[in-house]
Amino acid sequence: MRTGHILDIFVYKAYIVYRRRKMQSISARIPDNLKETIDEIASDRNRKRGDIVREAIEWYLAEWADYQIALERLKDHTDKIVTEQELLTEMNWDD
Numbered sequence: 001m002r003t004g005h006i007l008d009i010f011v012y013k014a015y016i017v018y019r020r021r022k023m024q025s026i027s028a029r030i031p032d033n034l035k036e037t038i039d040e041i042a043s044d045r046n047r048k049r050g051d052i053v054r055e056a057i058e059w060y061l062a063e064w065a066d067y068q069i070a071l072e073r074l075k076d077h078t079d080k081i082v083t084e085q086e087l088l089t090e091m092n093w094d095d
Contacts (some may be wrong), residue, residue: 030038042052073079087095 038049038052041047042049045052074081082090085094
């Protein structure tokens, strides 16, 4: 794994929190059913539509960053890959 990559992800996630204070506006076209779902969630949570969209984008970007780390680990031949059973045994969780 590239040294410092995890730190880059941590800094990026921390930056998201900072970024909430200084925001830019973007525009996107979405299907009616997606807008309706966003509006329902916003109503249920007593939040604005933009808050829900922003949270969804932030969640997606965090998941994408985790996915990139996983891909890098798969490419790293020195990183041991274990089966689920091996992990459970190693953690003493197998009964």
